Amino acid sequence: MSGFEIPGRCDGPPTEFFELNLANAYLQNKMAGTVAYFDMFFRQTPDAGGFAVMAGVEQLAECLSGLSFSPEQLEFLRMKGFGSEFIDYLKNFRFACDVWAVPEGTPVFPGEPLVTVRGPVIQAQLIETLVLMHINHQSLIATKANRIARAAQGRAVVEFGSRRAHGYSASLLGARAAYIGGCSASSSTAACMKYGMEPDLTMTHSWVQMFPGELEAFCAYARTCPEQCTLLVDTFNTLSSGIPNAIEAFHRELLPRGFRPKAVRIDSGDIAYLSRKARKMLDDAGFPDCAIVASNALDEYLIRDMLNQGARVDVFAVGERLITSASSPIFTGVYKLGALERDGAIEPKIKLSENVTKITTPCFKKLWRLFDRETGKAIADLITLAGEEVDESKPYELFDPDFTWKRKTIENYVARPLQEKIFENGECVYRSPSPAQIRDYCNQQVDTLWEEVLRFENPHHYYVDLSQALWDEKHKLIESVKAAGAHQ
Numbered sequence: 001m002s003g004f005e006i007p008g009r010c011d012g013p014p015t016e017f018f019e020l021n022l023a024n025a026y027l028q029n030k031m032a033g034t035v036a037y038f039d040m041f042f043r044q045t046p047d048a049g050g051f052a053v054m055a056g057v058e059q060l061a062e063c064l065s066g067l068s069f070s071p072e073q074l075e076f077l078r079m080k081g082f083g084s085e086f087i088d089y090l091k092n093f094r095f096a097c098d099v100w101a102v103p104e105g106t107p108v109f110p111g112e113p114l115v116t117v118r119g120p121v122i123q124a125q126l127i128e129t130l131v132l133m134h135i136n137h138q139s140l141i142a143t144k145a146n147r148i149a150r151a152a153q154g155r156a157v158v159e160f161g162s163r164r165a166h167g168y169s170a171s172l173l174g175a176r177a178a179y180i181g182g183c184s185a186s187s188s189t190a191a192c193m194k195y196g197m198e199p200d201l202t203m204t205h206s207w208v209q210m211f212p213g214e215l216e217a218f219c220a221y222a223r224t225c226p227e228q229c230t231l232l233v234d235t236f237n238t239l240s241s242g243i244p245n246a247i248e249a250f251h252r253e254l255l256p257r258g259f260r261p262k263a264v265r266i267d268s269g270d271i272a273y274l275s276r277k278a279r280k281m282l283d284d285a286g287f288p289d290c291a292i293v294a295s296n297a298l299d300e301y302l303i304r305d306m307l308n309q310g311a312r313v314d315v316f317a318v319g320e321r322l323i324t325s326a327s328s329p330i331f332t333g334v335y336k337l338g339a340l341e342r343d344g345a346i347e348p349k350i351k352l353s354e355n356v357t358k359i360t361t362p363c364f365k366k367l368w369r370l371f372d373r374e375t376g377k378a379i380a381d382l383i384t385l386a387g388e389e390v391d392e393s394k395p396y397e398l399f400d401p402d403f404t405w406k407r408k409t410i411e412n413y414v415a416r417p418l419q420e421k422i423f424e425n426g427e428c429v430y431r432s433p434s435p436a437q438i439r440d441y442c443n444q445q446v447d448t449l450w451e452e453v454l455r456f457e458n459p460h461h462y463y464v465d466l467s468q469a470l471w472d473e474k475h476k477l478i479e480s481v482k483a484a485g486a487h488q
Contacts, residue, residue, distance in 0.1 A: 014067060015129045020077065024086040026122045032089075035341035036121035037364045039113040040131050043357060046143050046328040050459030051107040051449065053146050053442060054114060055177045056138030057422065058104065058432040063130050065428045067095050089122075097123050099423035102367070104432075105142075105180055105442030106418060107449060109381060109464050112367055114139075114333075116419060119426075121340075128335045137170070140331035141177035141323065144300075146446065148318055149182025150454065151300035153307060156315045158200045159186040160295060161323025174323045180438045187317075195435045200317065201228040202265055202293070208235040214242065218249035222261075226254055230263040230293065238266055238274050239281070247285045263291040263315065271296065272311040279312035291315055299327060300456060336360045350477045356402070362477055363470060370396070371414040371448065378448045379410055381418075384467040390415035401466045 026032045045052050069077075069090040078087055097119025108114055115131050117124045149157050159178040165171035168190075175183075175191035185198040192199045203221055211217035214236060222229050231249065233242025243264065250261045264282070266274050271294045282290050291314035294306070299321040306313065320326060339362060340347045348362035364386040370379045380398055382390065390396060392415055400406040422430035433441070452460035466474065 014063065015126050017080075019126055019128055020082070023122045023126050024082055026125065027086055027089060032120060032122035034121045035119065036117075036124045036337060037339040037341075037346075038117045038124050038128070038335055039338050039361075039365070040115035040117075040135060040333055040335045041111055041113055042108075042136075042139075042331060042333045043110055044332045045110060046140055046325060046331060047147065047456070048328075048459075049143065049147060050453040050455060050462060051109055051143075052139055052331070053142040053181050053446075054102045054106045054108045054135070054139055055104050055142035055180050055438075056134035056136075056173075057101045057430070059138070059173060060101070060115070060131060060134040061422055061428055061430045061432065063134065064095055064099065064127065064423060067127070067130075068093055095123060095127075095423070095426040096120060097127070097423060097426060098421065100419040101422050101430075102418050103420055103438075103441070105438040105445060107378075107442075107445050108139075109462055111361070111464050112381060112383065113338075113365055113419070116338075116365070118364070132333050132335055136331040136333040138173055138177035138180075139333070140325050140329070141174045142181035142442075143331075144322055144325040144328075145178040145181025145183050146442065147300045147456065148298075148303065148316070148322060150446075151303040151307075151456075152316050155313065156184045157182060158293075158315060158317040159183040159188070159191075159319075159322060160200065160317040161319035162186075162188045164320035165323045171323065176435055178322055179435050180442055182439065182442070183318075183322075187319075197435070201225065201262075202230050202317075203232045205232060205235045205267075208232065215245040215248055218245050219253050222249045222253035226257055226259040229254060229259070229261050230265055231261070232267060233264045233278070234266050234268045234274075238269060239277050243278050243281045247281065247287065250285075250287060250290075261287060261290045263293045265293040265295060265317070267295045271313065272306045272309040275306075275312040276310060293317055295319070297321060304456070338362050339364050348473055348477055350474065350481060352478065352481055359478070361466065361470070361474055363473055365470065367418045368415050369418055370398075370410065371416065373412045373414050376448055377450055378462075379413060380463040380465055382415070382465050382467060383470060385470050385473070388467055388469060397468075398463065398465045399468075399471075400463065401471055404471075 074087050074091055097117050100116040102114045159175050162171040165174055171188055172190050175186040175188040176195050179197050185200045186192055187200045191197050208214055208217040218231050231246045233246050246264050254261055275292050278292055293315040294313040295317035298316055298318045303316055337349050339349055346364055350362040351360040353359050366384050366386050368382040368390055372379055395409050395411045397407055397409045453462050
């Protein structure tokens with residue numbers, strides 16, 4: 001990789017080895033062309049939150065658009081025992097699936113089809129890993145960023161985690177996802193260059209240590225960076241030396257040249273207490289416009305606590321606990337078969353389990369969000385058969401798919417399909433909005449959720465319901481599979 005190139009292309013065979021085994025088996029058993037429908041969905045929301053934020057569609061589209069197998073990859077697979085028929089298939093591979101996806105930035109909920117793939121089963125199986133790796137990673141980070149941004153209550157949040165990310169790709173795509181979720185800037189030069197994000201400009205403790213004293217270090221930095229002067233004030237003692245020396249450097253180096261300081265940053269200690277004291281010292285010295293930046297292993301809970309304690313912080317720089325989603329580091333996305341096409345008819349497929357939450361919802365489906373026409377708030381999400389329409393002019397009865405006696409009839413609502421087609425017969429028909437546009441869309445869509453859904457602890461359960469027709473199809477299939485098993 002050279003320069004700041006985004007890792008949008010796949011350098012190795014773009015799948016896991018068992019997917020290749022399955023694809024080869026489909027080919028050998030004359031099943032490769034069978035049309036299959038797969039859904040990607042997740043089972044649990046990170047941090048037991050009320051919702052997740054969809055992200056990663058742009059990078060998924062990039063990978064699918066360029067999906068191919070190089071001579072080196074094919075030779076590797078040949079050495080691993082794959083036969084010439086399968087190698088020739090991969091050599092002449094042309095992606096031919098239809099793909100639908102929920103737009104990036106959309107709040108999403110467990111069990112919903114975020115990505116739907118329709119196409120030859122050999123191809124739909126091969127791309128499973130690509131779908132999951134892109135949507136799982138970026139949705140995880142976007143979700144965490146949104147929680148942190150909401151905890152900051154309108155104050156800026158800077159993505160600050162490149163050095164703690166799990167490699168270059170994770171830092172770059174993680175910064176993108178964090179921006180979608182609500183961050184306003186990033187420390188990642190590559191992310192700023194690629195995605196148009198604002199760079200965070202700060203200094204390090206090592207800079208201060210390079211000089212005989214703190215004041216000399218601050219003055220040298222202020223002379224060098226007068227337009228974006230942010231001083232790190234906790235190398236020795238924030239209140240007895242850091243803030244006083246910063247104020248002195250501002251007076252010596254910035255004011256005579258017509259500049260104002262941008263910020264001071266506190267990276268250790270009791271930040272709630274220190275920020276209150278620092279704010280008063282800066283205000284008394286004539287710098288009420290100098291922002292206070294807080295860092296030091298922050299997350300949504302620490303930020304919330306700091307603000308509840310009266311912290312005077314204007315910007316939160318959040319690193320390791322954002323870029324790794326440390327408190328909940330796994331997005332539980334899965335990719336499951338929902339149906340096959342045989343002789344022009346769709347044949348639903350289901351996976352049963354002793355664990356009720358792992359029973360899949362069969363069929364080719366459509367995902368809707370229902371909004372109250374008066375308030376604009378989201379009422380519930382609805383999964384229907386693909387051919388079903390929701391008539392907004394008529395009342396609609398919603399019911400809990402697990403506790404079916406829980407029913408509610410809604411009126412005066414708007415029904416909006418959530419998925420958009422991004423590939424048609426293998427051709428990309430998707431044009432990604434800019435990250436800034438996705439971020440704005442995310443903010444707008446989160447505002448449609450009730451406050452109870454936004455809670456960090458014990459959020460209100462947002463309903464994802466099935467249409468009566470889909471529920472009937474699912475339970476008919478469950479009984480059919482059980483009956484078949486009983487007679488074996």
